Every structure is written in C-alpha cells, then in structure tokens.
Amino acid sequence: MNISLPLHSIFHSEYRALVVGSSGAIGKAFADALKGDPKCKHVQTLSRKSHQGFDLLNEKSLESFAENCRDSGPYQIIIDATGVLKIDGFGPEKSLSALKHDVLVKNFEINTIGPILMLKYLAPLLAGGPSIYAKLSARVGSISDNKKGGWYGYRAAKAGLNMLLQTAGLELQRRNPNLHIVALQPGTVKSSLSSPFIDSVPGVLEPEESVAGMLNALKNLTPKAGAHFIDYKGQIIEW
Secondary structure, eight states, X not given: OOOOOOSSOSSSSOEEEEEESTTSHHHHHHHHHHHTOTTEEEEEEEOTTTSTTOOTTOHHXXXXXXXXXXXXXXXXXXXXXXXXXXXXXXXXXSSGGGOOHHHHHHHHIIIIIHHXXXXXXXXXXXXXXSEEEEEEOOGGGOSTTOOSOOOHHHHHHHHHHHHHHHHHHHXXXXXXXXXXXXXXXXXXXXXXXXXXXXXXXXSOBOHHHHHHHXXXXXXXOOOOSSEEEEETTSOBOOO
C-alpha cells in the first residue's frame, strides 16, 4: 500500500530525528517517513537488530546507547516505537485465572519501566525550542475507556506508562515549555506483533498508513501541560 506522507513537515525549520525500535513495523515506517521529509537532516535509528546489546531490560544498555546517539543530536523529535504484546509465549490474558506473576512483571519491565528509563537517558538529547518526544502507547491503557476487561498485564503496563509520561512531561516542560511529550495510539496495525490478535478486527492499518496519521497528529499538536494522549487520527484519548 502506498500511503502519502503529511503534506507539510511537522517542523517549520530543519530538524533531526531519532527512532528507537526502528526494526519493528511501525518503527521502520517512522524512520522511512522521516527520511522522506526534505526538512529532516538526519534520522538516527536504534534497535536490537542495528545495535547489538540494546535491551529494555538492562538500564546500563539504555544509558550506553543513548550516549552513542548523542553525537547525531540534538533531536527535535524522538520516537520510541518499542513494546511487546506476547511475552515468553503468553499472549494478553483474557481472565484472572490466566495471570502469571513472571509474565506480569516482565510486561511492566518491557512496556513501562524500560520506556521511562529510555526517556530518562534520551531527554538530555532533545533540542531546546519546539521538540517532541513520542512513545507508542495503546488505547487499552486508558482506564476510562476500558469497557471489555481482559488484557490485564498489557492494559496495566500501558496505563502505568501513560502516568509516567504525564509526570515526566510536567517536569521536562519546566525547562522547555515548547516540548511535547506524547503517548501515541497507532491504531490496529498489521505487524508480527499484532498478527495473532487481529483476525476479527475491522479497519486494520498498514504501518505506513498509521505513521502518516501519527505524523499529522504530531504536526497539529497544541500547547498542553504534561503529556498528550492521542490516536493516529489526532483525537484525544481520555486517561
């Protein structure tokens, strides 16, 4: 599918970008789209495939690889497209009886703790002035939107991530009021991560379609205290 990119760059002037998790379907689509923007002077990518030893479960590796990215910055936009649905062979739980301690812990380690530590080490690489730090989240992380139940660990991990992004946004904006921290819901996207769960889901998106929507949403952000929680159409999701 050939999806058109946003008609206008997300920034008015030249900028530099960093995409974490660039080996995944959405991360790769982000990197490709940003490379296609004439105003983007450099796209630095970071993933387990491109950087051996990169590990969300290892804080030292996050610190080390953030330092490796410093020379290519500062960055006006950083995208964190990391995350997992299936852990150690277990998919999202449908009932209380399916919960396993180790799987719940690892869900938080990968989908909550790793990403906020990633932000800890990447925040100093953000440029002053207009800038964006966007982390892929999920609509199921919205407590107010939870009408169906299930998916215990993934829901809770994403809700925790959203709280941490909101808290970090309030802190980082004291130093740079022009910074946007964003929890992004990409829609249901065709990928190896989602393939076991989307057979009956309507409106599945190609990665390029989702990313084009998210870039348009980022381009149209308005000032806000703390973090934004929006979907790929730019619509606000309630926490």
